[in-house]
Amino acid sequence: MQISxxxxxxxxxxxxxxxxxxxxxxxxxxxxxxxSTTPSFDWQDRGTWHAALKGSSAAYVTFQPDLAVAxxxxxxxAFANTAVEAGVGHIVLLSGRGEDGAVLSxxxxxAVGVDYTVLRASWFNQNFSEGxxxxxxxxxxxxxxxxxVPEPFVDADDLADVAVEALTNPRxxxxxxxxxxxxxxxxxxxxxxIAAASGRAIEYETVPVDAFITELTAAGLxxxxxxxxxxxxxxxxxxxxxxxxxGVRQVLGRPPRDFSDYAHEAAAAGIWSIQP
Numbered sequence: 001m002q003i004s005x006x007x008x009x010x011x012x013x014x015x016x017x018x019x020x021x022x023x024x025x026x027x028x029x030x031x032x033x034x035x036s037t038t039p040s041f042d043w044q045d046r047g048t049w050h051a052a053l054k055g056s057s058a059a060y061v062t063f064q065p066d067l068a069v070a071x072x073x074x075x076x077x078a079f080a081n082t083a084v085e086a087g088v089g090h091i092v093l094l095s096g097r098g099e100d101g102a103v104l105s106x107x108x109x110x111a112v113g114v115d116y117t118v119l120r121a122s123w124f125n126q127n128f129s130e131g132x133x134x135x136x137x138x139x140x141x142x143x144x145x146x147x148x149v150p151e152p153f154v155d156a157d158d159l160a161d162v163a164v165e166a167l168t169n170p171r172x173x174x175x176x177x178x179x180x181x182x183x184x185x186x187x188x189x190x191x192x193x194i195a196a197a198s199g200r201a202i203e204y205e206t207v208p209v210d211a212f213i214t215e216l217t218a219a220g221l222x223x224x225x226x227x228x229x230x231x232x233x234x235x236x237x238x239x240x241x242x243x244x245x246x247g248v249r250q251v252l253g254r255p256p257r258d259f260s261d262y263a264h265e266a267a268a269a270g271i272w273s274i275q276p
Contacts, residue, residue, distance in 0.1 A: 005029040006167055007053050007088070009041055010062035014130055015094060018160035019060050023167070031056060043075060046082070053086035058167050062094045066228050067102040068236075077108035090115040090173060092166045094159075097122055097178060098240040106176070117166040118176040122154040122241060125181070125262040128194060129271045130156075137272045140202050142191055145209035145233045150184035150242045155257040162251045177247035181256050184242050193260055197267035200274075209234050 006023055010016040011032025020030045033041035033052040041052040043064055053059060061079070063072055076093070083091060093109055096102045097120045106118050127133055136142040159179055166172040185193070188204040195202040212233070213226050221229075248256040266272070 004057045005031050005055055007056040007059040008032045009052070009059055010034060010064065011037065013062055014124065014126055015156055015159055015163070016060065016062055018156055019163045019167075022160050022164045026164070026168070028168070046078065049079060049082045050086050053083050053088055056086070056088050058090040058092070059083060059088050060092045060094070060163050060167060063105070065225065066099075066232075067095060067105045068099045068228060068231055069101065069224065072101055073104040073108045076105040077112065080109050080112040080114055084112060084114050088114065090117070090167070092117045092119065092163055094163075095120045096236070097180075098236050115173040117172050117174070119159065119162060119166070119247075120176065120178045121159055122152050122180045124156045124159070125153050125257075125259055126156045127153075128190065128263075129266045134271070137191070137194060137202055138275055140200065140274075141205060142187075142202065143205040143207045143212075144187055145207055145212040146187045146237050147206045148186045148188060149237050149239050150186050150189075151237065152180035152182075152184040152242070152244045153190065153259050154179050154181045154248070155262055158248050158252075158256045162248060165251050172251065177251060178245035179247040179256075180243075180245045182244065182258050184244060185259060190259060190263075193263045194267070194272060197260070197263040198272045199267075200272065202272075 006028060008016045008020045008030055011020050012034045016032065020032045023030045033039065035042045039051040040048050042048050063076065080091060091109060091114055093106065093116060095106055095118050109116050128137065133142055162179060191202055191204040209230060213230050216226050216229065
């Protein structure tokens with residue numbers, strides 16, 4: 001299979017940055033594209049799309065803010081058509097598990113006729129160490145509108161390994177994989193494992209989703225973001241995604257990383273240490 005440049009849409013993000021690094025480690029040319037790169041890429045400025053894709057044989061695509069938003073499916077359709085016009089022959093799309101909007105976007109991608117690989121991922125381990133949960137954990141208390149619903153958190157490095165394999169091995173074309181960790185645990189259990197790994201007392205509190213959204217709105221988050229969070233916490237985390245799936249092993253031939261191993265490594269790096 002002839003591989004030229006691979007475009008990474010969202011190339012500076014949590015998964016895009018990892019995919020770009022892993023591809024570069026293999027000696028593959030990468031074009032990481034985001035609003036701050038040259039050429040730039042902005043999902044809400046379609047005039048930026050062609051230049052970011054031109055000359056690429058394949059693309060890894062993360063959609064912002066999330067495939068659950070109302071305009072995502074139409075944007076993915078338009079993007080896929082632009083990609084074909086730019087010479088892209090294969091699109092690897094990061095999708096979500098249990099999101100109706102994500103399924104619509106997946107279907108729009110498939111309808112264009114370009115080769116695809118869909119990666120439906122669970123919540124990332126790294127949401128606890130690289131995302132919005134970090135400050136609460138450092139302060140000793142994480143409060144979220146999630147009870148004891150189990151989630152099979154997946155490691156972002158496993159996702160990146162899967163994406164790289166999908167981008168470089170043609171047997172993964174026109175396939176959909178569900179990517180999870182090896183076991184399901186509640187957010188409360190995850191915080192307990194983080195506390196044990198870091199040697200600190202960290203509490204977890206379940207709060208009502210409406211109160212949670214009201215607090216975020218008061219903090220200045222835009223309506224689109226708070227609506228998205230409301231959907232994610234009230235629907236996607238309702239138990240529909242609690243089952244463990246075998247996508248990582250299917251693609252990589254090895255088991256996914258366990259949350260405990262992730263927690264111990266992140267704790268050793270001082271991620272959750274009390275900040276001065």
